[in-house]
Amino acid sequence: MIAARELRLMAGSKMLLDDVTLYVPAGEFTAVLGPNGAGKTTLLRTLAGIRSAESGVVEIDGVNVRAMHAARRARAVAYVASDEIFLEQLTVRDVVSTGRYAHHRWWDWREEPRDRDAVDGALAAVGMQGFSERAFATLSSGERQRIWIALALAQESRFVLLDEPTSHLDVRIAQEILAVLRSQVHAGKGVVCVLHDINEAAEFADRIAVLGRGALLAQGNTQDVLSGAALEDAYGVSMERTRSSRGRLRVFPASNSSEPTPR
Amino acid sequence: MSARLAGLLLLTLAALGGSLLVGGTWLSPASVVSALLHPRADEVATIVWQLRLPRVVIGAIVGASLGIAGALLQGMLRNPLVDPFLTGVSAGAAVAIVAGMAIGVSSAAVPALGFCSGTATAIVVAALARRGAGLDPTRLILAGVSISSLCSSIIALILTHLQSSDAAPSIVGWLAGSLSGRGWNELAFCAPYLCAGVLLAAAAVPALNALRLGDVRAASSGLDVARAQWIILGSTSLLTACSVTLAGTVGFVGLIVPHVARRAAGSNARYALPASALLGAAVTVAADAACRSIAAPTEIPLGVLLAFAGVPAFLYLYLRGSRPVTA
Numbered sequence: 001m002i003a004a005r006e007l008r009l010m011a012g013s014k015m016l017l018d019d020v021t022l023y024v025p026a027g028e029f030t031a032v033l034g035p036n037g038a039g040k041t042t043l044l045r046t047l048a049g050i051r052s053a054e055s056g057v058v059e060i061d062g063v064n065v066r067a068m069h070a071a072r073r074a075r076a077v078a079y080v081a082s083d084e085i086f087l088e089q090l091t092v093r094d095v096v097s098t099g100r101y102a103h104h105r106w107w108d109w110r111e112e113p114r115d116r117d118a119v120d121g122a123l124a125a126v127g128m129q130g131f132s133e134r135a136f137a138t139l140s141s142g143e144r145q146r147i148w149i150a151l152a153l154a155q156e157s158r159f160v161l162l163d164e165p166t167s168h169l170d171v172r173i174a175q176e177i178l179a180v181l182r183s184q185v186h187a188g189k190g191v192v193c194v195l196h197d198i199n200e201a202a203e204f205a206d207r208i209a210v211l212g213r214g215a216l217l218a219q220g221n222t223q224d225v226l227s228g229a230a231l232e233d234a235y236g237v238s239m240e241r242t243r244s245s246r247g248r249l250r251v252f253p254a255s256n257s258s259e260p261t262p263r
Numbered sequence: 264m265s266a267r268l269a270g271l272l273l274l275t276l277a278a279l280g281g282s283l284l285v286g287g288t289w290l291s292p293a294s295v296v297s298a299l300l301h302p303r304a305d306e307v308a309t310i311v312w313q314l315r316l317p318r319v320v321i322g323a324i325v326g327a328s329l330g331i332a333g334a335l336l337q338g339m340l341r342n343p344l345v346d347p348f349l350t351g352v353s354a355g356a357a358v359a360i361v362a363g364m365a366i367g368v369s370s371a372a373v374p375a376l377g378f379c380s381g382t383a384t385a386i387v388v389a390a391l392a393r394r395g396a397g398l399d400p401t402r403l404i405l406a407g408v409s410i411s412s413l414c415s416s417i418i419a420l421i422l423t424h425l426q427s428s429d430a431a432p433s434i435v436g437w438l439a440g441s442l443s444g445r446g447w448n449e450l451a452f453c454a455p456y457l458c459a460g461v462l463l464a465a466a467a468v469p470a471l472n473a474l475r476l477g478d479v480r481a482a483s484s485g486l487d488v489a490r491a492q493w494i495i496l497g498s499t500s501l502l503t504a505c506s507v508t509l510a511g512t513v514g515f516v517g518l519i520v521p522h523v524a525r526r527a528a529g530s531n532a533r534y535a536l537p538a539s540a541l542l543g544a545a546v547t548v549a550a551d552a553a554c555r556s557i558a559a560p561t562e563i564p565l566g567v568l569l570a571f572a573g574v575p576a577f578l579y580l581y582l583r584g585s586r587p588v589t590a
Contacts, residue, residue, distance in 0.1 A: 045479075048483060050479060050482050050483060069487075070482065070485050070486060070487040071485040072485075073485065074483065074484055074485030075485070078483060078484075079479070079480075079483040080483075081477075081479050081480055081483070083477075083479075085476065085477055085480075087475065087476070089525065089529060089530045090475065090530055094472075094475075094530070094531055095476065097472075098472060098473050098476055098480070098481075098484050099484055101469060101472075101473050101481075101484045101485045101486055102484060102485025104469065106466075106469065106470065106486075106487070106490075106491075107465075107466035107467075107468075107469065109468045109469050109472075109533055151476075151480075151484070152483075155484065155485075
């Protein structure tokens with residue numbers, strides 16, 4: 001389990017989040033929702049141990065993530081960033097192989113059979129097994145996102161944290177990406193995913209955390225959080241709730257929501 | 264990929280061999296091989312063993328060092344326009360050597376003077392670029408450019424006051440880069456630092472591959488980014504300081520060679536670093552042979568010839584419609 005206690009996160013002198021206590025169980029899909037600038041990316045990087053909190057502590061299975069050696073931390077938690085990057089002349093295998101760094105001594109550049117197996121397995125898990133020698137730069141946005149996820153899977157960490165993995169993707173590709181992540185949850189990994197589409201969270205997440213107004217406004221199982229007032233509180237708009245034909249809760253901004261909800 | 268590295272190795276060996284043949288006096292391959300196998304006190308053996316071989320070996324080491332240093336720094340900063348002199352090593356070494364020559368320091372002390380000043384300047388640049396436990400790439404570039412500019416101004420000031428001095432021509436020659444007059448003593452002085460630089464570069468290969476994806480993704484993959492940055496900067500500084508000590512300011516090799524090497528061998532540092540070393544050695548040795556031969560017995564400065572060849576090569580990489588390969 002990832003346990004974050006009493007986190008205070010700042011961007012320069014600006015307070016992003018204060019007094020955040022959040023639990024992420026293994027084997028569950030946790031979605032993080034909140035408006036732009038709420039501190040979702042900063043929280044995710046803090047949970048991954050890539051940045052330190054201004055105060056508070058993050059523990060993975062009882063060990064302070066910032067006290068872990070970088071390689072040990074990478075074997076516990078993988079982070080998939082949201083920013084695009086231009087990688088000329090790198091093949092898909094070059095990119096995914098980077099996930100094996102934490103399984104070697106820092107100066108060791110030999111690729112072993114278990115590394116090849118892990119890379120092949122990760123590519124198969126995201127449905128990209130035929131792309132191993134393709135140039136990364138020639139892939140579509142959806143394919144690139146799959147490769148970033150494959151990199152995280154090749155790390156063989158217990159938790160995978162993803163920052164907006166479905167942004168800029170069409171509906172079908174987004175659903176496929178989330179299905180891949182869901183399959184990793186079934187395989188026992190803990191998945192934390194920053195999402196902008198509330199209904200993607202409703203469809204795929206076991207738990208939801210809502211950030212807004214400098215705090216963690218709600219966390220809990222998906223149906224409970226979506227039924228409560230945290231979304232209106234976070235986004236400042238009224239929400240309408242309906243049920244899909246399969247009984248799933250669906251949440252949409254109310255049509256008369258041009259007026260912000262009074263806080 | 265191994266075949267391409269083997270091809271570069273053959274190219275380098277051809278450049279080394281060919282460079283022993285040409286110069287003020289043309290030597291036949293048979294006479295060079297004979298002189299190498301049977302060192303005698305004749306004129307050919309003297310030319311080969313005392314003049315050309317040390318020069319060819321040092322040229323290869325200088326080129327390989329600059330190629331590796333350029334590939335390391337371009338990879339770490341993810342910036343294909345960076346060259347090893349960015350660390351301020353060459354400018355720092357140049358100030359000390361020019362000042363030393365101006366006040367009449369013994370020529371035997373010049374290598375040590377240049378090496379110490381170059382590494383000290385690199386430490387100052389690194390200190391200015393430090394952010395937290397690691398290095399800020401933007402600060403590193405700004406600090407390197409600023410310190411190098413300051414050093415260039417000091418050199419210009421010294422040269423202004425030395426226009427009529429006997430030392431001025433040798434100072435200008437050194438600044439333009441040259442392998443003339445270099446021998447085993449200079450190489451012996453640099454050998455330990457060269458070994459340390461190459462070992463650090465080899466150890467940095469996995470880190471360099473992780474850094475291609477950016478600092479955040481590299482850190483997420485388990486890389487201690489700060490440690491990797493210091494190792495790469497340390498290796499770059501040692502290799503550059505040695506090359507400056509041995510040959511003065513030899514430009515363009517550290518900038519151009521890594522681009523061509525990546526095109527030939529790919530971006531994987533496992534292949535790109537050896538390819539940069541081999542190509543750097545081949546280019547430098549071949550250029551030095553041309554410097555000795557084109558206007559013999561007068562020598563063209565190595566740095567000047569490399570700039571004449573390097574600028575068109577650099578422009579070609581851009582104007583042919585494809586950008587230099589990302590580091």
